[in-house]
Amino acid sequence: MLILFYQRRIIIILIIVSSPWFIKNQILLVIMNPEVLWLSEDFSTYEEGCLSIPEQFGDVERPASVEMQWLGLDGQIHKQRFDGLWATCTQHELDHLNGKLFIDHLKPMRREMITRKMQKLKREQARP
Numbered sequence: 001m002l003i004l005f006y007q008r009r010i011i012i013i014l015i016i017v018s019s020p021w022f023i024k025n026q027i028l029l030v031i032m033n034p035e036v037l038w039l040s041e042d043f044s045t046y047e048e049g050c051l052s053i054p055e056q057f058g059d060v061e062r063p064a065s066v067e068m069q070w071l072g073l074d075g076q077i078h079k080q081r082f083d084g085l086w087a088t089c090t091q092h093e094l095d096h097l098n099g100k101l102f103i104d105h106l107k108p109m110r111r112e113m114i115t116r117k118m119q120k121l122k123r124e125q126a127r128p
Contacts, residue, residue, distance in 0.1 A: 009033050011070075011093040031070040034094055037079065040065035046088045048102040054121075056114045060105045062091050 011031040044064040049057040067081045
């Protein structure tokens with residue numbers, strides 16, 4: 001018996017857009033097994049948050065642009081350059097696939113403050 005295991009790493013980004021230019025008012029991007037091909041030398045900073053760490057936010061500096069390659073739902077290899085907020089979102093989600101959270105990019109003092117808040121919240125939720 002031969003068992004093959006292929007690790008799948010999937011990012012799904014759904015953007016709800018309230019704009020007259022988008023008919024369906026949403027953009028769905030599914031990225032499987034992403035690879036970063038290029039990162040810009042320029043950086044941008046956005047305030048990030050995450051459902052993994054509720055109600056906590058922090059300014060994260062990341063490359064302003066990123067070029068990625070991935071397998072699409074159509075079975076084809078796709079390559080695209082992302083800029084601005086799209087670059088931040090794709091890098092944020094790729095971090096999750098690599099076991100990182102946005103707080104891992106924060107300065108130590110800010111990261112420790114958020115970690116303590118999360119520990120306190122966990123203790124409070126554990127109380128009967």
